[in-house]
Amino acid sequence: MVEIRACQPNDLEDLYRICLETAAGGAPAAYSDPKLVGHVYVAPYALLSPQTVFVAEDPEGVGGYIAGAPDTCYFEALLEAEWWPGLRRVYSDPSDIPRPRRSLDHSMMHRIHHPGHTPNEIVKRYPAHLHINLLAHLRGQGVGRRLMNQWLRTIRKAGSRGAHLAVGAANSRAIRFYRACGFRELYPRARARSDPIWFGITLLNGGGITAGAES
Numbered sequence: 001m002v003e004i005r006a007c008q009p010n011d012l013e014d015l016y017r018i019c020l021e022t023a024a025g026g027a028p029a030a031y032s033d034p035k036l037v038g039h040v041y042v043a044p045y046a047l048l049s050p051q052t053v054f055v056a057e058d059p060e061g062v063g064g065y066i067a068g069a070p071d072t073c074y075f076e077a078l079l080e081a082e083w084w085p086g087l088r089r090v091y092s093d094p095s096d097i098p099r100p101r102r103s104l105d106h107s108m109m110h111r112i113h114h115p116g117h118t119p120n121e122i123v124k125r126y127p128a129h130l131h132i133n134l135l136a137h138l139r140g141q142g143v144g145r146r147l148m149n150q151w152l153r154t155i156r157k158a159g160s161r162g163a164h165l166a167v168g169a170a171n172s173r174a175i176r177f178y179r180a181c182g183f184r185e186l187y188p189r190a191r192a193r194s195d196p197i198w199f200g201i202t203l204l205n206g207g208g209i210t211a212g213a214e215s
């Protein structure tokens, strides 16, 4: 039996572990610092927006999560004020290393020093954003769907009118999952395989969820 529940402060180490294990297409050894990817993709949500983080737990422990923020612009400003400065003191800026020679650790360090910002036209219509990750043993049983439903209900109640996410063009399993959950591709397909694909969903006032209209 898999329980979906709100994230608690003592889940943090599990969130780091799941983030690492599901990063880099399931090759966690590709990172030499095991915390780097979690510093970027999950820990700040658990610490700065815990009301929009949920975990999936079974008798083996916490094995999945959905983490996001109801207002991406506000969250990006919060990261700039309260999250990135501490990490910038610990991790150097790898900008002077030529891109082709950067490791995965370097690319996370680069994000810490030069975080990306979601395009305005996306955050205007789809202000919330999310990341979802399950360990292999929890996939394909409806757990992702349950986490997504819980998260969408929560951000709709928080007043968000839509949500977006970015997914790697090669992650066809996740792309099928997002489509099944009602998300729609916002732009024509990414040009390069390394470009992310943006998805959006519109949340109606008063309860409903509908697929985001394509731009």
Ligand SMILES: CC(C)(COP(=O)(O)OP(=O)(O)OC[C@H]1O[C@@H](n2cnc3c(N)ncnc32)[C@H](O)[C@@H]1OP(=O)(O)O)[C@@H](O)C(=O)NCCC(=O)NCCS
Binding pocket: 022, 132, 133, 134, 135, 138, 139, 140, 141, 142, 143, 144, 145, 146, 166, 167, 168, 171, 172, 173, 174, 176, 177, 178, 180, 181
């Ligand atoms: C992507 C992920 C979150 C999906 O969660 P999941 O629990 O495996 O998906 P579910 O079993 O809840 O499936 C929900 C719906 O998506 C569909 N779906 C999920 N995986 C699918 C697949 N590989 N092919 C086709 N449909 C799929 C299901 O058919 C289901 O639709 P239904 O409810 O109408 O039957 C999970 O597989 C995962 O964590 N993968 C690894 C990490 C990752 O890639 N995260 C996303 C990064 S952007």
